Amino acid sequence: MQLVFEVCNTGSGEPASCKTFDGVGGVIGRGIGCDWVIPDASRLLSSHHGLVSYRDGQYFFTDISSNGIGVSGSAERLCKGQARLISEGDVYQLGPVDIRARLVAPGRQNGRQVFFGNDTIPDDAFLVLDPLRALDSEQVHGSSPGDPEALKLSAARAACALSHCPLERDHLIVPRWAEPVTEEASTQPAQVTAASRAPFWSQFADAMGVPLDTLDTQACEALAIKVAGLFRQTIEGLQQSLRTRDELNGELNLGWTVPAIKSHNPLKDCTDTPSALASLLGLGEPGPLPAEVAVAQAFREMQIHQLALVVACRAAIRGAVEAFAPSHLLLCFERQDMPARFSTDGAHWRAYQRHYRHLIDEQPLGEQLLRNQFSKAYAEQVRLVATLHAPYPG
Incomplete structure (x- = not known):
């Protein structure tokens, strides 16, 4: 599954652009080191504004900016540092820029099958193996093997077919098994993420007394590290309080x-x-x-x-x-x-x-x-x- 982001409103007159993520993530912003650089003269778009991640066949969008990311058509805004599942047709507001998300199946673009080059071999190319029948077919269509005009026309067709095909796409496509396309747009990404997590996080949430249904696995791991640091700080402070109490009693x-x-x-x-x-x-x-x-x-x-x-x-x-x-x-x-x-x-x-x-x-x-x-x-x-x-x- 490919993710295609298209700029539908730049807000500054810049030409529209798009970016395709094919099974990988990337960073979106106006910085030079971003995977998708979007120019913004107003500087409302952060240098590193959004993070696209790919897990388990799904794409997620995370806000890493200082100005935030909104969802067009609603008052919803992405929580900073929390991944949100990207669905078909979602429009996100990145400063003055609006980008629309499209989920495209492999080998398809705009609902059409993509062919690499114009010189593909027809499916019925080897159905007629009898040379006499092929010769009769050429005579019926008004051309003969020795006709100079027919030879010129064939050469022109071959040159035309090869001249319009880019060099990097002029190759033989090896057939492979097609992967099943699953387009299940989930309206509640938090519940799907919570269901796919290990039972450890449910027990961790119960012991801490704080629900973790809205966090993904990466956010839960960061939270566990923070809890461990707070636990150490609490124990250290409690020991210091006990020592201070003993010193005060002695004084x-x-x-x-x-x-x-x-x-x-x-x-x-x-x-x-x-x-x-x-x-x-x-x-x-x-x-x-x-x-x-x-x-x-x-x-x-x-x-x-x-x-x-x-x-x-x-x-x-x-x-x-x-x-x-x-x-x-x-x-x-x-x-x-x-x-x-x-x-x-x-x-x-x-x-x-x-x-x-x-x-x-x-x-x-x-x-x-x-x-x-x-x-x-x-x-x-x-x-x-x-x-x-x-x-x-x-």
């Missing part, structure tokens, strides 16, 4: 860990991302935890840490506000000095300064709040949330 002297899931988790035990991926996917030494459980536990630890931080920050702020409450300060003043001395505002202010200096000299106020309110609230919140999840027995 704040929180001393909190979850003993049940401290070890046996490749996300925490492995030092680099490749070894963690190999352990999770079962490519290296198998770990005691399934990959699903290891990832779920790591995310749960991060959620517990975030929730405990919020609760601890609130407790520390409440403790700081209560430490400087007027009622609390009066009690502290009474413990340090005699009540009779606090009769004026100035005396209260001097007492506050002594109390504040005493707090700073004895122990920094920030460390005291972290040790008391923050750490206690953090540990209590972690304990409450951790009791809701049963640890893995491994």
Whole structure:
């Protein structure tokens, strides 16, 4: 099956042209390296605008441009990077140029059988093998073998037959078996492509939760590579978050860990991302935890840490506000000095300064709040949330 693209509207007065794809693909654009170069003075046509591909006896058209490709007669536009089945009579809009697609069977052009040369041998050339009958036939038609005029006419006919035949087509055509012509114009190319794919892609789509019915095999393979890259990036980020959590706990002297899931988790035990991926996917030494459980536990630890931080920050702020409450300060003043001395505002202010200096000299106020309110609230919140999840027995 041949694909013939014809320019039906250049939009710039350029002469119409056409391009034939015979079982192969190619690139269409205004660039010099394209298989079909279409001039465009307005430069709306990209250097590499469209890609024609041939698979399983069908032609597909893919948009690789920056301006897009439209389908004439409708609001449909080709999705960039996604192959679309080419049907008979489709008209595509490439910038200011409209091209029409025709599907031509091998050996046919415009619905007619193509003959190479004018000197083909007739089918009945060898039916008359009797020379006497051939001689009688020539006499009936008014010519004889020795007639000079007849010889001139025969020579002229032979020269005419050979002179109008190009050199590259002046050869003998070897007969061959004709291939069956199947012209099944599919109106839903996405479903045909999905049906011809391997069952792996259906299982891959179910596991990912995203339908892949509109993608061909090449697009599915590109998507699988992208998913693998995102998976590696996610595991690497999760490991970094766990390490940051541990460093923060050590800096704040929180001393909190979850003993049940401290070890046996490749996300925490492995030092680099490749070894963690190999352990999770079962490519290296198998770990005691399934990959699903290891990832779920790591995310749960991060959620517990975030929730405990919020609760601890609130407790520390409440403790700081209560430490400087007027009622609390009066009690502290009474413990340090005699009540009779606090009769004026100035005396209260001097007492506050002594109390504040005493707090700073004895122990920094920030460390005291972290040790008391923050750490206690953090540990209590972690304990409450951790009791809701049963640890893995491994």
